[in-house]
Amino acid sequence: xxxRHLNNIFDITSLKQEPTRDGFGHGLVDSGxxxxxxxxxxxxxSESTRTEWFQKEFPxxxxxxxxxxxxxxxxxxxxxxxxxxxxxxxxxxFSPGRNNEQIRTTICINKVPVKIIxxxxxxxxxxxxxxxxxxxxxxxxxxxxxxxxxxxxxxxEAYKATTAIAHDDxxxxxxxxxxxxxxxxxxxxxxxxxxxxxxxYEVEKSEVxxxxxxxxxxxxxxxxxxxxxxxxxxxxxxxxxKPLDTESILKEAxxxxxxxxxxxxxxxxxxxxxxxxxxxQTYTVPIEFIGVHDRFGQSGTPEELYKEYxxxxxxxxxxxxxxxxxK
Amino acid sequence: xxxxxxxxxxxxxxxxxxxxxxIIDMLxxxxxxxxxxxxxxADIFTAFYFHILNHDPKNPEWVDxxxxxxxxxxxxPVRYATMAHAGYFPIEELKTLRKFSSRLQGHxxxxxxxxxxxxxxxxxxxxxxxxxxxxxxxxDNRKFHIYVLCxxxxxxxxxxxxxxxxxxxNKLTNLTAIIDRNNIQINGMTENVMPLEPxxxxxxxxxxHVIEIDGHNIQTIxxxxxxxxAVAEKPTVIxxxxxxxxxxxxxxxxxxxHGIPPSSEQEKAWMKELRTLGNKIEASHYx
Numbered sequence: 031x032x033x034r035h036l037n038n039i040f041d042i043t044s045l046k047q048e049p050t051r052d053g054f055g056h057g058l059v060d061s062g063x064x065x066x067x068x069x070x071x072x073x074x075x076s077e078s079t080r081t082e083w084f085q086k087e088f089p090x091x092x093x094x095x096x097x098x099x100x101x102x103x104x105x106x107x108x109x110x111x112x113x114x115x116x117x118x119x120x121x122x123x124f125s126p127g128r129n130n131e132q133i134r135t136t137i138c139i140n141k142v143p144v145k146i147i148x149x150x151x152x153x154x155x156x157x158x159x160x161x162x163x164x165x166x167x168x169x170x171x172x173x174x175x176x177x178x179x180x181x182x183x184x185x186x187e188a189y190k191a192t193t194a195i196a197h198d199d200x201x202x203x204x205x206x207x208x209x210x211x212x213x214x215x216x217x218x219x220x221x222x223x224x225x226x227x228x229x230x231y232e233v234e235k236s237e238v239x240x241x242x243x244x245x246x247x248x249x250x251x252x253x254x255x256x257x258x259x260x261x262x263x264x265x266x267x268x269x270x271x272k273p274l275d276t277e278s279i280l281k282e283a284x285x286x287x288x289x290x291x292x293x294x295x296x297x298x299x300x301x302x303x304x305x306x307x308x309x310x311q312t313y314t315v316p317i318e319f320i321g322v323h324d325r326f327g328q329s330g331t332p333e334e335l336y337k338e339y340x341x342x343x344x345x346x347x348x349x350x351x352x353x354x355x356x357k
Numbered sequence: 358x359x360x361x362x363x364x365x366x367x368x369x370x371x372x373x374x375x376x377x378x379x380i381i382d383m384l385x386x387x388x389x390x391x392x393x394x395x396x397x398x399a400d401i402f403t404a405f406y407f408h409i410l411n412h413d414p415k416n417p418e419w420v421d422x423x424x425x426x427x428x429x430x431x432x433x434p435v436r437y438a439t440m441a442h443a444g445y446f447p448i449e450e451l452k453t454l455r456k457f458s459s460r461l462q463g464h465x466x467x468x469x470x471x472x473x474x475x476x477x478x479x480x481x482x483x484x485x486x487x488x489x490x491x492x493x494x495x496x497d498n499r500k501f502h503i504y505v506l507c508x509x510x511x512x513x514x515x516x517x518x519x520x521x522x523x524x525x526x527n528k529l530t531n532l533t534a535i536i537d538r539n540n541i542q543i544n545g546m547t548e549n550v551m552p553l554e555p556x557x558x559x560x561x562x563x564x565x566h567v568i569e570i571d572g573h574n575i576q577t578i579x580x581x582x583x584x585x586x587a588v589a590e591k592p593t594v595i596x597x598x599x600x601x602x603x604x605x606x607x608x609x610x611x612x613x614x615h616g617i618p619p620s621s622e623q624e625k626a627w628m629k630e631l632r633t634l635g636n637k638i639e640a641s642h643y644x
Contacts, residue, residue: 108489
């Protein structure tokens, strides 16, 4: 059964499609209205990161740093150190990719509340190809002490995540966003809280729980629906990867006895790794990992790439069947 | 320009000498760390903490304090020693440098000791942080000044030039950079490792006002900062020509002393040399 306060996601004709970056863009503007300390800094990508919406509303609180992501991080570190709440926007391959050391030293060790917004993550970036498809950023960010890592499943959740991290004037955060329009699963009423996972699909006597994040949550829900009558599957939206909601994950492992993780990221070091690291130490169950297996992306449409890299509902269904056999 | 009296100059020169003694003492105790840079920046740190900075050691988080950002974190022993002498924490604490659970980490950490302002060590990131503070302070009409101390070697780093370009574009007049131009870095002389000259022209091309000084002359350091604060429409860089390892003849100008501490024998001999130097400072101001 679909959880309460979700859209009717199995009716593809009524399903609204919107990129998570749009939800972020609106969230940043609204956060800026309620808190003057919020500053937007961008590295020459203000349209595609939706930073220009904030720029139009608050021109004096928008700072252009040019194609200089290391400086993007260090300027923001100084501003946060002073008492501002800076958001830094770029593509995830550049930030937190290119400026990883500056994030580590001047933001995380420094412990200042810089909000890192990594747009254009995953293979669904599409035609731009491998250089622009970040597949390592969850790993890079979740390894850093003091960092909060959030991967919203749709634009509405991205809005909520943005306003939530904007409220925190102590800790740094990483928000991972996508380029492509993806189904809007959640509504204003859907509960969202940093550090809390949500069951989006719940059946009686579940045999497998799929834990997904980002746009993959929709694929996971489609897989669970198609498996109805064959395998009883729960689907969890694990929007916050750090801090990990260990309580909810443990409950699912105990209840279902098998886990499939699904993310648009390298298998190594991503969300699935975080789940497996925890369960290996607490409650061992068979786990299958859906993600990119040690390859770079390439040009194509999101749908072509989801299929090629085994990130579509069909691949998830196969993984669920496999994990059941391993029980 | 405010002219310091001979008495003031003498007091500051003697303070710098005491700070050099503390540096040698703490580095030998630590058994690791950097010697050349801290020694050559002792005069500049003394001028800042004992004359230039608008600060309060008893209230280090005072919101309108001047900000002193250290970009090349590896020379932090000179900052620790100067801060201890200025009353931020007891001088005895200098013995804990680089030791387990110390606030005086091998490279400076803001969380361990907030009056350090920032965390640094990885090079090239200090100018950007200082520029971020300067930009924010200007937004809020705060009148304090932001100083960032950098090494010459770290100007190899691209992040430095990204930040220099940013500060020039935004005309951050409340920002002053001071370069420790000692001409050495780990692998040798800066002009061999990666030539920086014409250094002043490079900064000018990035829309900065440039002042070149003798980094061991207290009056000149004070004058340069006053000039920097008076410049309108541009940030200022003070290229301070210094002698690596200043004060210890045996190691002056020698890049091998970038990243090693003195042995206990050297410590004894160098403390003696610095005490003699202190007497010479006293004598030179006798009239």
